[in-house]
Amino acid sequence: MKPHSPANPAQLSQYAFPSKPKNYAPEPVPSLEEWQKLWTAWELVTLKMIPKEALHEKPIPLRNPLIFYLGHIPTFEDIHLARATREPPTEPGYYQRIFERGIDPDVDDPTNCHDHSETPDTWPELHAILGYREKVCKRITALYDSGRAWSDRTIGRALWIGFEHEGLHLETFLWMSILSPNVLPPPIPRPDFVSMAEKAARERVENKWFNIAPRTFSIGIDDPEDDTKGNGFFAWDNERGPYDVSAHGFEAQARPVSIGEYATYLVKTSQTDRIPLSWTRRDAGSAYCSDEIVSNGSHGDDVDVDVDVQKFIDGLTIKTVFGPVPLNLALDWPVYISYNDATAYADWEGARIPTLHEARSIHRQVEEEKIAADDEIRNKTLTPGVSREDIYIDLTGCNVGFQNFHPTPVTQNGNRLCGQSDMGGAYEWTSSLFEPQPGFKPMDIYPGYSGELITSDSFIDCVCIVH
Numbered sequence: 001m002k003p004h005s006p007a008n009p010a011q012l013s014q015y016a017f018p019s020k021p022k023n024y025a026p027e028p029v030p031s032l033e034e035w036q037k038l039w040t041a042w043e044l045v046t047l048k049m050i051p052k053e054a055l056h057e058k059p060i061p062l063r064n065p066l067i068f069y070l071g072h073i074p075t076f077e078d079i080h081l082a083r084a085t086r087e088p089p090t091e092p093g094y095y096q097r098i099f100e101r102g103i104d105p106d107v108d109d110p111t112n113c114h115d116h117s118e119t120p121d122t123w124p125e126l127h128a129i130l131g132y133r134e135k136v137c138k139r140i141t142a143l144y145d146s147g148r149a150w151s152d153r154t155i156g157r158a159l160w161i162g163f164e165h166e167g168l169h170l171e172t173f174l175w176m177s178i179l180s181p182n183v184l185p186p187p188i189p190r191p192d193f194v195s196m197a198e199k200a201a202r203e204r205v206e207n208k209w210f211n212i213a214p215r216t217f218s219i220g221i222d223d224p225e226d227d228t229k230g231n232g233f234f235a236w237d238n239e240r241g242p243y244d245v246s247a248h249g250f251e252a253q254a255r256p257v258s259i260g261e262y263a264t265y266l267v268k269t270s271q272t273d274r275i276p277l278s279w280t281r282r283d284a285g286s287a288y289c290s291d292e293i294v295s296n297g298s299h300g301d302d303v304d305v306d307v308d309v310q311k312f313i314d315g316l317t318i319k320t321v322f323g324p325v326p327l328n329l330a331l332d333w334p335v336y337i338s339y340n341d342a343t344a345y346a347d348w349e350g351a352r353i354p355t356l357h358e359a360r361s362i363h364r365q366v367e368e369e370k371i372a373a374d375d376e377i378r379n380k381t382l383t384p385g386v387s388r389e390d391i392y393i394d395l396t397g398c399n400v401g402f403q404n405f406h407p408t409p410v411t412q413n414g415n416r417l418c419g420q421s422d423m424g425g426a427y428e429w430t431s432s433l434f435e436p437q438p439g440f441k442p443m444d445i446y447p448g449y450s451g452e453l454i455t456s457d458s459f460i461d462c463v464c465i466v467h
């Protein structure tokens, strides 16, 4: 089967969310139109991109099966709406006992697990869960019809937390789906991974180092969680502040480590048995996908790919929602690896992973440079304002919000410093533990969000290095 469309990472999917702050964060309370777009994406990912029979799989063994999340999203929202409106929960009320909170134990010691909802012997039937969800969606819609979504800040906060929570889980659900052998592609043209790889190889440039200036700046959103006054943006407990940070000067490499670089590292350090979770070994002689595999020429002239590395790469595919793609076609994508693997790679490079404050300083520098280069926004300051563009940045060109359903190349960006969310569709690791910032206080309406702090390497993100 031939790919249906030319590779064009800039071509937006019909599910793409807006990239400009004025469009993706126009008001603290999401609009009904934003909800409807989110529901469309949620239904796509949970009902069309995974077969119903596969919903009882546990792609991450330490977590609940996929079907839990279909009940968790409306239940979480309903808990907050019932609290905010002081009205009864949507029936069946017992969903709150089984769907309120998922499981996310310490991967090194799964017996170390926070409080979570009881696990039933049998999960409710899908049609029952979907019927419940429909009632919760109607409950949300009614709050907009009556105007209470806008007039009552407590209700607005409940809507905001449910909206962001659903968006967060879109990501976790997609990641789990990719780990399932039964993931289905979205109903869009299949990307032309061959052309994309060839273009990326042509555009590959050296990954340069950049000086990051010392700077003092503030982190966090001022949200006192007092809904009797104010009209500012809401924040999760770990996003609150603001607090001042002084970051020293250091050097940072322009863009994330690529799959090609990481594969080379695994060969050179004799660790080919430690492949990332999203890679799969090919059986000899088997066909894995419809894409034509690009020959050695795709690597370009700037990378010395020796025979052993090439052989290793040729024996691997990477998991995507479109099915396995030859790793050879993904060499320019950011690599998704665990924290321990990321630190080992950085050590090997004679570098390290940035701290949280260093990473934020890099982001800040990129935003400052954008302002300096743009006449229109030069007079804007990075101090908090009504629109909060100091926090909600312009994400144009970033592979986020369903611009694509796959990672996109980053190796063309080696000659410029990549900023926040500009990682080809990956998160970035920092070396800072997830722990309370100055003045941390658990959320009144959701004390468990960051109140129980677990550090682990169960997340998979990309790595940028500094020194």
Ligand SMILES: [Fe+2]
Pocket: 072, 076, 102, 165, 169
């Ligand atoms: Fe959740």
